[in-house]
Amino acid sequence: MARVIALTLAEVAEIVDGTLRLDGTTATADTLVDGTVTTDSREIVPGGVFVAKPGEFDDGHRFAPSAVELGAALLIVEHPLELAAPQVVVADSVAALGALASEVVSRVRAHGALRIVGVTGSNGKTTTKNLLRTVLERVGPTVAARASFNNEVGAPITMLELTDETRFLVAEMGASGVGEIARLVRLARPDIGIVLKVGLAHAGEFGGIEQTVRAKSEMVTDLLETDVAVLNADDSRVVPMADLTAARVVWFGLGDAADVRASDLVVHARGTEFTVTVPGGESARVRFGVLGEHHVMNALAAIAASVELGVPLASVVDALEHVTLAERWRMQVMGGRDDVTIINDAYNASPDSMSAALKTLAQVKRPGSRTIAVLGEMSELGEFSGEEHDRIGLLAVRLGISQLVVVGQGARRLHISAINEGSWDGESAFVESADEAFDLVVSSVRPGDTVLVKSSNSAGLRHLGDRLGEWFS
Template structure:
């Protein structure tokens, strides 16, 4: 973070300062006392299971020089007393970003979308770090706590800041966009993820559009031309608009898209340049859109596209449990993609599985769990996913968990399957069946929302039967 005195911070966040006004915060801003280092500001955030105020002594022992608190607690460091530390953290982040931007060097890229945010954020972080000091969230820090936490990692030398803007309801993305004021805003997709929570896909679109609505006339909106809901945002922004997609009338577009067990390749077309080959190690043709968004951003920042492409070509998988590919010693291939699931991402993962099966000749096995937060869409979307599995001619469907049972029912009603779809209420039952059924000559996809906990089953399948 920028070096600020406790008095300066108190004025910025409208805090009552208890203690010295002259102490300088020269380190990071942390909500976890275990991550505190010399010079840090510790944010004593109350949580569902614990309370940061209980860990101020730990923070002091680790080097904290000041604390942002909601109530005064014992401790020999200055305390900045506010009514809500999360709100104060956001105010401080907004100040720090604006202050660094005023120096004229910092470029801020904001990313939102129902799917693909984390992969795109990772690609951007890797690319931009090749060209200057870059701050990009290490995890999915995309809410009212995580996003400002990431913003507060910047300093005077930071050239690029990547912000992932997650949706938490109407106004949530606007709040974060006003905080970081992106120079480039990327809209990846409006899908059914969280549609149940938000009250329909139209409301999801309204929330996602808050990013482009907050862009200034000097900013750029990068829109996915293949998504009709995203393209409606062209009229919702004051910013300049460019598009990316699979059709040649997009500003940036991909052609010759091809997927294999080794990754995904395509030709990247950009304005006034020769097409360039991209060869991702990441599985799934849906990641082409994430790559295009990252490369278009690099191009608009006047960065070397060849270096940008080399960088994402060399990237491993996005993050843990996201299309994570493993090969067991006996030949079994496991794709663990059970960190998140929406109808769009599950369909894309199933299509990838089917294509890999055709290419390798291996039997395809889809292990599917619940897609959470679909609300009124849940019945139809789970039923439809089972029918999609049949139409893709997958070798075996294994459905686990009561919330996912309709996937199994949809599959059995769609086709003349005889045992190709199995349903188990408990993960342990599903694992036992899989261990008895798998021979090593299969490709297994494990896909569900995080709450279904199938990611641990994916890990367990990497261990051969004893």
């Protein structure tokens, strides 16, 4: 939930280009509101602001009476409601939410030393956002999104959490189409824009990889000469973005050309160790407790932005070394009984993150033990879906994964490709449901095994991962 900088009802109406209605209330145009802002009526607290947003399956206006009962001080609505509460009637409640957030950001910038970091990419946004929050909150009051609040609703709600004391805002910016990141950038006006990676995640929604590249590049195209673009030097789709921005570019990656680079990587079951070097030649050894070599790139992006914000490298490294989990359901290590390790990475999945998770599983295998990959569908891939599921099936075989359990019809091609590639005899099993997968894993796991659970959010396997983690705890 977000707390508005104190505004009068008249100011809110003007900011969102709405009409103020006070019928049946004791409020006046000069009444101040500074309560939390939400589109979820269940989150309303006394003095809060409820934004009634029409949705795909329901309409937030239906829940306005509940918001009033809980003490909402203001309703932002798209049509007047017969309720005894101040209302601002607007043409588009989501646009109004964005306008309100933009005004609050501007006011906080005018009053203090606010610095804003925007983060986008096909993978790693939430992890990088969380790492940055961990580093920056040691320096000063920091606001960053809850969970994956990164769309046209979640990002403004995060911005509305700013206060006059806030030093840093870390704004995660996602999109499902061209123009959406540009709108979020215009709301927040980042001082630093990070582009992590451009892959096939949500490519079906974007309409192809070229459109995905175009959308992600919106993070840096409007940056000013005084701003900084933090770009992935190892991603061939990100590198050309340097020509699209007026900002100074800081590169991160594993190669010598990167300004912020990692070397001497060592991957083990407790995380990844690497040496980071930053502009000026300063370096430090990082013992990073987040599992998976691919998360090193997220750490490098966070280091690059933090150093640009003036945080000493030693402080950045110390903060990162205290992080053991990027986010729930993201390479979350569970289990332990009978030396069985469960890695729950089923919050989301794309071809890139699925490949990275499988490679990590192979890397952390202990001598004499087995690896089991429980995999579900990678959603929103559009025309690429079939070939990408095929590719993951082949990769599982080539990495020597001991047992593959494929869950759900949406991922069945992965199972078939693994069988065709490896001519396996039961090493790949297909089941229809998470319950069947649970029974199969529990009945076949051996002491010392490492089990990865990975799928897109829509496949629901994150709960299977939790269940296996509890079973083997």
